[in-house]
Amino acid sequence: MPASIEPVPKLTLYTGPDESPAARPAQPPARPAKPDLGWLAEQSQRLEAASPPEIIAWAVEHYFPKLTMATAFGPEGCLILHWLAEIEPRTPVFNLDTGYQFQETLELRDRIAERYGIEVELKQPELSVEQYEALHGGPLYKTNPDRCCFDRKISVLKQAAVGMDAWMSGIRRDQSPDRAKAPIVGWDKKFALVKISPLANWTKQQVWKMIVEHDIPYNPLHDQGYASIGCWPCTRSVMFGEDERAGRWSGTAKTECGLHTLEEKE
Numbered sequence: 001m002p003a004s005i006e007p008v009p010k011l012t013l014y015t016g017p018d019e020s021p022a023a024r025p026a027q028p029p030a031r032p033a034k035p036d037l038g039w040l041a042e043q044s045q046r047l048e049a050a051s052p053p054e055i056i057a058w059a060v061e062h063y064f065p066k067l068t069m070a071t072a073f074g075p076e077g078c079l080i081l082h083w084l085a086e087i088e089p090r091t092p093v094f095n096l097d098t099g100y101q102f103q104e105t106l107e108l109r110d111r112i113a114e115r116y117g118i119e120v121e122l123k124q125p126e127l128s129v130e131q132y133e134a135l136h137g138g139p140l141y142k143t144n145p146d147r148c149c150f151d152r153k154i155s156v157l158k159q160a161a162v163g164m165d166a167w168m169s170g171i172r173r174d175q176s177p178d179r180a181k182a183p184i185v186g187w188d189k190k191f192a193l194v195k196i197s198p199l200a201n202w203t204k205q206q207v208w209k210m211i212v213e214h215d216i217p218y219n220p221l222h223d224q225g226y227a228s229i230g231c232w233p234c235t236r237s238v239m240f241g242e243d244e245r246a247g248r249w250s251g252t253a254k255t256e257c258g259l260h261t262l263e264e265k266e
Contacts, residue, residue, distance in 0.1 A: 035187045035194065037187055040183075040185050040186055040187055040194065041183070041186075043058075043184075043185050044183040044184045044185040044186060047184040047185060048184060048201065050184075052079075052080070052083060052198040052199055052202065053083045053086075053087065053198075055184060055196065055198040056080065056083050056084060056087050056088075056168070056196075056198050057087050058196075059166060059168060059196045059198075060087055060088040060091065062166075063165050063166040063194065064088055064090075064091060065090070066163065066164050066165040066166065067091055067164070067165065067166045067167070067168070068091065068092045068093070068094065068160070068161070068164045068166070068167050068168070069081075069084065069091060069092070069093045069094070069167060069168040069169075070093075070094055070095070070096065070157060070160070070167055070168075070169060071093060071094075071095055071120060071170065072095065072096070072105070072229070072230065073095065073105050073108045073109060073112070073120075073219060073229075074170055074219070074228065074229060075207050075208060075211055075218050075219075075222065076170030076171070076172065076199050076202075076207055077170040078108075078112065078211065078216050078217060078218050079170070079199070079207055079210055079211060079216060080168065080170055080198060080199070081093065081112055081116060081118055081120075082116070082210075082214060082216045083198075084118070085116035085117065085118055089116065089117060089118055092121065093118060093120045093121070094120060094121040094122070094123045094160050095109065095120050095121070095122055095123065096123055096152070096153045096156050096157060096160075097122040097123060097124045098124075098125070098129075098152040098153060098231050099124070099125070099128060099129035099132075099152070100129065100141070100152075100231035100232055100233055100234075101231060101232065102219075102221060102229065102232050102235075104219055104220055104221050105219060105221075105229060108217060108218070108219050109122075111217040112217055115217055123156050123157070123159070123160045124156070125151060125152045125155070125156055132151070132152070139233065141231070141233050141234055142233075145234060145252065145254055146254065154190075157191060158191060161191045161192065161193050164193060165193065165194060166193055166194035166195070166196060167188070167191070167193050167194075167195060167196070168195075168196045168197070168198065169195060169196075169197050170197070170198075170199055171197050171199070171200065172197075172199050172200060172201075172202055172203070172204070172207070173200050173201060174203055174204070175228075175244065179200075182197050182200045183197070183200065184196065184197060184198070184200050184201070185197075204244065221237075224237060225237030225238060225239075226238070226247060227242075227244035227246075227247060228244055228247060228248050230248055234248060235247055235248055236250050
């Protein structure tokens with residue numbers, strides 16, 4: 001790391017509601033009132049050499065209490081929750097509950113709460129699955145999966161983002177072309193939030209090594225060949241040699257729900 005670059009902030013652990021006011025500032029430290037892309041790029045470059053817990057601590061230092069996290073309970077999200085439980089467990093975390101999630105995914109939410117005391121809020125679309133399918137004459141995931149994802153994920157996240165300044169995600173650069181250039185810290189124009197990806201430069205192997213070493217709860221469907229887990233109608237297990245996201249929207253050209261694409265699609 002060049003000598004002119006300031007060191008990464010030390011990891012700060014949350015010690016509970018009885019900590020003295022002096023131990024934690026009531027407000028985040030000063031930062032640009034509006035998104036300063038140059039400042040974000042500078043911070044992102046500086047954090048390239050930081051560990052994921054240090055990146056999370058940086059996010060908490062600069063954006064809490066207006067920092068949130070979205071998780072689909074993938075291995076990366078579970079790993080971030082493991083660290084977040086030590087750094088700042090009061091950070092609001094939510095899941096985009098489309099109504100099409102696997103039962104195993106919902107049960108993992110309960111296991112996370114039991115292990116870490118973090119209650120992940122289920123953010124749901126205005127219409128139930130039954131109402132939504134009745135409105136469109138059947139399951140839209142069969143005929144227009146992009147619209148289904150937009151209505152039941154992207155629109156919901158936009159509502160969840162109201163009042164927040166930043167959000168964390170568990171994406172990795174090696175997952176897909178859309179994620180290959182993801183910065184550690186950047187401006188997410190789609191949701192008008194600063195986006196922080198603590199695991200952007202990590203690999204699948206690094207993630208699973210941590211999960212195994214620390215006995216972190218994960219979705220049991222991974223043990224059945226499901227490398228990437230989304231909604232049950234649009235997810236299958238992958239075969240040997242396939243890309244880890246090959247089981248998502250299999251048989252179509254679709255590879256992303258739209259949350260992490262480079263340009264907004266509607």
